[in-house]
Each structure stands twice: as C-alpha cells, then as structure tokens.
Amino acid sequence: MRIVLALIIGFTLPQLAEASTENLSRAKLRFADATSEACIANCDNQNAACKRVCPTTLGTPCFSSCDSQAQVCRQSCQPR
Secondary structure, eight states, X not given: OHHHHHHHHHHHHXXXXXXXXHHHHHXXXXXXXXXXXXXXXXXXXXXXXXXXXXXXXXXXXXXXXXXXXXXXXXXXXXXX
16 A cells, blocks of 8 residues: 555656646746836837937937937847
8 A cells, every 4th residue: 555655656746746837837937928028118118208208390300319319228128
C-alpha cells in the first residue's frame, strides 16, 4: 500500500509543479500585456493633451513635437 501511495505521489507532484510554473508564466505575460497597454494608453492621452496646448500659429511644429514625444513614450512601454 505504501509503495502504491509513494508511486502516485511521485508521479503527480512533478506534474503539479510544472502546471503551477506554466500558470505563473501565463499570469506574468498577461500582467505585462496589461501594463504595456496601460502605458501606451497613457502616451496617447499625453499626446492628445500636448496637441490641445499647441497654438494655431505654431500648429505644425508643435504637433510634430507632440508626435515625437509620443513615439518615445510608446517605445519606453515596450518590454525589455
């Protein structure tokens, strides 16, 4: 009886540990995706706010500057 119990435990524990590791990896990926999406959304909000501040006389250079800042912001959101 003890041998059967030992064999059952011996075969199931490694499988449980592997499943737990896979779930943790998936959770980390989901968290990274959500964080990245939130970061990009923040960059888009900052870009929109920047463009609202641009005066009519400086429209094109100001918009270009806002877009450049938004691009740098989005690049900083990418996981390393």
